[in-house]
Amino acid sequence: MNDTPEQRDIFLCAVWIGAALLIGGLLWFFTQSYRTRLLMEVVNTSLSANGGGRVERQPGFLNNSASVMGGSWFMITNSSDRVFVFAMMHNGVSAACAARVDSSGKVKTIVPLSGNAWQLADGLPLSVYRFYVNRIEISAGSSAASAQSRIREVNR
DSSP: OOOOHHHHHHHHHHHHHHHHHHHHHHHHHHTHHHHHHHHHHHHHHHHHHTTOOOEEEOTTSOSSOTTTOOOEEEEETTSSOEEEEEEEEETTEEEEEEEEEOTTSOEEEEEEOSHHHHHHHHTOOHHHHHHHHHHHHHHHHHHHHHHHHHHHHHHO
C-alpha cells in the first residue's frame, strides 16, 4: 500500500486525536469518585456557611440523573432530605446550585453555592426558577424509582 505523505499525516493526526479522546474519556470515567468527593466538600462548605446540614454520598442513587437533568444526588446526614447539586444556566452564565428535596420529592429550597451563583439567583425570573424546580422534582421521582429498583435487585 503506497500512501502519500499527506495521507500518512492525516492518519497520524486522526490517531493522535483518537488517542487523546480515549485517554480523556478513561480519565473522566476513573476519576468519578474523586470528583464526587470534591463536589461533596464544596457543597458541605457552602451549606455549613449558610446554616444547612452536611451531605454524604447516597449509595442508592445514580451519580448523574440522566433522565431529566444532570447533577449529583447526596443525602443530608441525620435527615430524610436529599440534596441535588446541579448547574443553573441563565443568560449564558452557569452557576452551581444545590436543591434541598424532601422525602416526598418536593423542592424545599435552592441554595446557590458561590458568589456568582448568588448574583445569578438574584436576577432569576420566577418562570426560570419554576422550570428548575419542576425538572428537579421530576428527576427526584425518577431517581427514587431507579434506586428502589436497584435496592430490590440487591435484596433478591
